[in-house]
Amino acid sequence: MSAAGFLEKYLGGAIVELVPLDRLVKTVTPPSKAQKNDYREQGRNPIVDQGANFIAGYADESFEPVASDEYVIFGDHSEHIKYVDFAFVQGADGLKILKPEGGHPRYIYHALLNFYQKTGNYKRHWSKAKETLIPIPCPNDPEKSLAIQREIVRILDSFTELTAELTAELTARKKQYNHYRDQLLTFDEDQVEWKTLGDVSLKSYSGATPKAGSVKYYEGGTIPWLRTQEVVFSDIHGTEVKITQAALDETAAKWVPANCVIIAISGATAGRSGINKIPLTTNQHCCCLEIDPAQADYRYVFHWVSRNYENLKDMGQGARGDLNSGLIKGFKIPIPHPNDPKKSLAEQARIVAILDTFDTLTTSISEGLPREIELREKQYAYYRDLLLSFPKPDAEAA
Template sequence: MSSVNFLKKLLDGMPVEWKALGEVAKYSGTRIDSNQVNKRNYVGVDNLLPNRAGKTDSSYVPTEGRHIEYRSGDVLIGNIRPYLKKIWLSDQAGGTNGDVLVIRPNDPSLSSGYLHQILTDEKFFAYNMQHAKGAKMPRGDKAKILEYSIPIPCPDNPKKSLAIQAEIVRILDAFTELTTELTTELTARKKQYNHYRDQLLSFEDGEVEWKTLGDVIKKWYSGGTPKAGVPEYYEGGDIPWLRTQEVKFLDIESTEVKITQAALDSSAAKWIPANCVIVAISGATAGRSAINKMPLTTNQHCGCLEIDSKKALYRYVFHWVSFNYENIKALGQGARGDLNSSIIKSFKLPLPYANDPEKSLAEQARIVAILDKFDALTNSTSEGLPREIELRQKQYEHYRDLLLSFPDPEAVGA
């Protein structure tokens, strides 16, 4: 069903009037003292939850000064970059600061839930950014925000208008609630995963023999970066080229950038075989790991371990390296915390039943099977809960488009 037909059925011939936000809502003008706010009801931009109702749990509450009051049903908007996209429908009362705008419907034909859905639209974010003031830390223009046009269905019949708005909110909230439930489930499964990983990868003295990563590899690979700005190195390229920002404790099925054969021939980049354990060795991503599921090339900030399958399973090594992310990262040197091949290859690896290769590989496979199951459930973008959450979010956005695609006024926000 097209968005026009969907809305026609919902509106049932009722008109829609576009009104400036300031005609149907206002900013909270009530000030409250600091003794009226606490960790459960104080909202700052750092703990303003994005796009859903819920309790706050601030780690910081000002101990002096007067704050802006918000009430249940108010819509709270982050008013300083990079928080301009954070919007919250409050289900409690409390206090906030000047970095958060408190908007309160004051017209009988406008519901809080409907206003919240309207203001979480990308159109409002784009409008707010367009009129934001300030170079380094732009703030929303409070006057311009009140000029933003919003659609009010059946404005002359508040009861009918609120019924239409309620149906729109009901449908969209159902998708939001499902996404929230899946996110909660994901959090619980991640805790379960971490618990099992801690158990499976924690060994007592004598249970394993400690080797180094260098002891179980066939080869160490590094990479290089073709000269930027040379069209023949990048345009029309079909050779996968991995950058460290893509190393995220996941299997790598593709790369964002591809290079040409000319780029490969003119740089230190080289082909890496599939199923290597890749470790970011430089900068902010240092210590992160991944597995390449196809042959690829990398930049010089990636170190690649080709594992000897007679000594260790590459997925066992990957889980161990991922488990020790913080420990590996702490070994970084210099101002940027860079790692190198010596540091990585010297890192200790526990091998169960090291004197019996067949038994060792079988035990590694048992550990890998359990961790892979949790890893797919909690981290995979092609299956498991992350994929399900992504699909539900897309479904929510689809219905948002259907339910909120009112005919635009001649000049939105003019």
């Protein structure tokens, strides 16, 4: 069924007026603002800023909150859009607090999500956002208009509520995973031998960055080339960037065999880990360990270094907190039943089987809860577009 047909059947084929956002909302000035150093883990009022997190922290009683009401929040720099219906303290500059007055607040929120076109650039975007056209059905019949808006909100909220439930479930499973990982990777000293990551590795690999913008090194490339921002505590099945054979021949980039434990070594990403499920190349900020299968299960090593992310990160040196291959290969790992290799590998495999189950549930984009959340978000976006695709005024006139 077409979008217009859907609306005609379920919403009576409502006519629509396209109204700029700033005619439907009033901009609210907050009574106080919290700076980053004012953010607390607990406090009287939640802090809402333009970041991706819905609640960024909490403020103490010295900050006067924005009064409890229904608001649409727009990040002037980040372009994040939120709906808030409670008292809060504004955090960080660049936040636009919008009080809907020309329509149902959550309808305006859903419509802004649907029609605002993000740029992805860090600049002030309110001047463009306020011109976003919001479709208002039956503009000459306020009662009918609000009834249609409420029905659209009811349908769309059913999708967002399901996504929220799945997200809460994911958070709970991540906590459960961390609990079992801590238990399974905690040993009595007489049960293990502490070795280094270098001890249990056959070989380590690094990489290089072919000259940026070089047609010779990138155009038409088919060789996967991994950057540290893609190392995110999960299996790696592909890369965003590909390089050419010339890049492989003429730079320090080299093939890394599948199933290596890859640890990022540069500043902001230092300590993050992953496993490459395909042969690939990397930039110079990755340390790739090919694990000796006679000594350790590579997935056991991965779970250990993932659990110890903060410890690895704290080893960083210099202003950027960089790691290096020497520091990583010197990092200690407990090997159970060191005097019985067969029993040791069997115990590692048992631990891996349990942790992989949780890992799939909490991180897999093909099987786990993240995939289910992604599908529900796509379903919400599809129906949001469908429900807000009213017949255009000029089409009605024709």
